[in-house]
Structures are given as structure tokens and as C-alpha cells.
Amino acid sequence: MKQVLTGDGSPTFYSEKYGETYKSTSGAMEEAQKKFVLPCKIADGMRILDIGFGLGYNVAVALSYAKNLSVVSLENDPEILKQVQTLEVPLELQDSYGKVKRCAAQHSYSDASCDLKLILGDATQTIHEVEGVFDACFLDPFSPKKNPELWTAEFFSEIFKKLKPGAILATYSCAGNVRRNLKGAGFEVRDGPVVGRRAPSTIAVRPLT
Numbered sequence: 001m002k003q004v005l006t007g008d009g010s011p012t013f014y015s016e017k018y019g020e021t022y023k024s025t026s027g028a029m030e031e032a033q034k035k036f037v038l039p040c041k042i043a044d045g046m047r048i049l050d051i052g053f054g055l056g057y058n059v060a061v062a063l064s065y066a067k068n069l070s071v072v073s074l075e076n077d078p079e080i081l082k083q084v085q086t087l088e089v090p091l092e093l094q095d096s097y098g099k100v101k102r103c104a105a106q107h108s109y110s111d112a113s114c115d116l117k118l119i120l121g122d123a124t125q126t127i128h129e130v131e132g133v134f135d136a137c138f139l140d141p142f143s144p145k146k147n148p149e150l151w152t153a154e155f156f157s158e159i160f161k162k163l164k165p166g167a168i169l170a171t172y173s174c175a176g177n178v179r180r181n182l183k184g185a186g187f188e189v190r191d192g193p194v195v196g197r198r199a200p201s202t203i204a205v206r207p208l209t
Contacts, residue, residue: 001083006030012055015080019146029093031172032057034195039170039203040136042066049130049162050074051123051150052140056084056100062138063096063114070115072130073103074123081105081120124149124158133164139171144178151178156185160206169204178202 004012004021012021012028036058042048045068050059053075062069075081084104089097103109103116110116119126123141137159141150149155151173159169170192171178179189182204192201 001079003083003086015077015142028055028057029061029090031195032061034193035172035201036138036140036170037061037065039192039201040138040168042069042136044068046070046135047132048072049134049137049159050140051127051138051159052142053104053118054080054140055087056097056104058138058140059103059116060089060093060096060100063099064093067113069113071117072134073116073118074126074130075118075120076122078120081118122149124155127155127158127162130162132162133167134162135164135167137163137167137169139169144173144175151175151181153181153184156181156187160185160187163206165206165208167206169206170201171204172201174199174202 001016006012006028042062042065044066046066047070048062050071050073053059053073059071059073081104084101099109099114099116103118107118107120108116119129141147144151163169169187179202182189186206187204188207189202189204192203194200
């Protein structure tokens with residue numbers, strides 16, 4: 001597994017299995033902030049469902065933005081969790097990333113400001129182990145072409161059940177079939193921010209009624 005330095009100075013890794021990097025090469029930390037944390041309007045006290053923990057950037061950036069967060073992360077690759085321990089991140093993320101490292105090692109971490117849980121395994125199965133409902137969802141697996149099982153209408157329906165009315169799901173993909181599947185699962189779908197490429201990301205909201 002090869003480390004890659006991204007455009008904003010934060011590192012990511014290249015997956016030989018999927019033929020893709022875990023985060024955008026334009027900026028791993030930037031992607032976490034601008035495509036996930038900000039679109040989901042992360043604020044104090046929220047519960048976040050994190051699908052595709054990877055290197056933990058999305059969780060770390062969320063922790064740097066808000067207090068008293070509860071996060072449940074799903075991840076299928078134990079090897080990437082080992083790589084988390086090797087990363088040196090930019091200074092502004094070191095405190096929150098230290099918590100992510102502990103969660104990656106122990107599959108849980110909690111202190112006065114956060115409660116983190118990581119469930120290892122196939123997300124199409126482990127999502128059934130997730131308890132309670134959430135205010136936001138980070139959907140960050142590999143691309144629909146490489147990781148299609150996590151972009152189906154069936155899987156999105158399971159996510160939908162775990163979200164509160166008004167909850168926001170954010171993902172980097174704007175593929176037509178992804179948006180159709182989100183709509184098929186009941187979400188309202190719109191463009192997310194454009195970061196590092198010409199196409200927008202995607203925001204999906206569980207309707208209030």
C-alpha cells in the first residue's frame with residue numbers, strides 16, 4: 001500500500017485492490033472538510049454515520065469542528081486501519097486525528113468531547129448492527145465502478161432508515177445512477193460543492209415528512 005501526498009499537504013494511500021486512492025489527490029483534508037463536514041452542517045451534539053472510515057479524515061475534521069459528537073464508522077479493510085497509525089497529519093488536525101488513531105486501533109474511543117465506534121466488516125451487513133438514528137451521514141466508499149455494492153438503492157434504503165428526518169447525507173460522487181438510487185431510496189438530492197474537479201459532489205436529505 002503506497003502513501004501519496006495530496007495537494008494540500010495531507011497524505012493518503014493508494015489501494016492496489018481498488019486501483020484508487022482513499023482520498024482525493026487534490027487534497028485529502030480539503031475533501032473531508034468541503035465535501036463532507038461542511039455540507040452536512042456538522043454541529044455540537046450530532047450523531048454521524050460514517051460509511052468508509054478509511055484513513056479517518058472525515059471523522060477527524062468533524063471532531064475539529066464540533067464538540068460532543070457521536071460517530072459510528074463502518075470499514076471493511078483492517079489493513080488501512082494499520083496505516084492510520086503511520087500518518088503524520090497537518091498541525092491543525094493533530095489533536096482530533098490522535099483520537100481517530102485510538103479508535104482505529106481499539107475500534108472505539110471516548111472522552112468528554114466525543115464517542116467513537118468502528119465496526120469492521122462488509123458495510124452491507126454491518127449496517128444492520130448500527131443502533132439508533134443519526135443527524136448526518138458521510139458516504140465515502142471507493143467509486144461506484146470499483147465498489148458498486150455500496151451505491152445500490154437497497155443499501156441506500158438501509159442508510160435512509162438510520163437517518164432522522166431532515167438529516168443530510170454527503171458524498172463525493174455525482175454519478176447519474178448514484179443519484180437515481182438515492183432518489184429511489186427516498187432522498188431529496190441536489191448538487192454539493194465543486195472541490196478539486198469540475199463536477200459537483202452530491203447532497204441527499206431525508207425529507208421531514
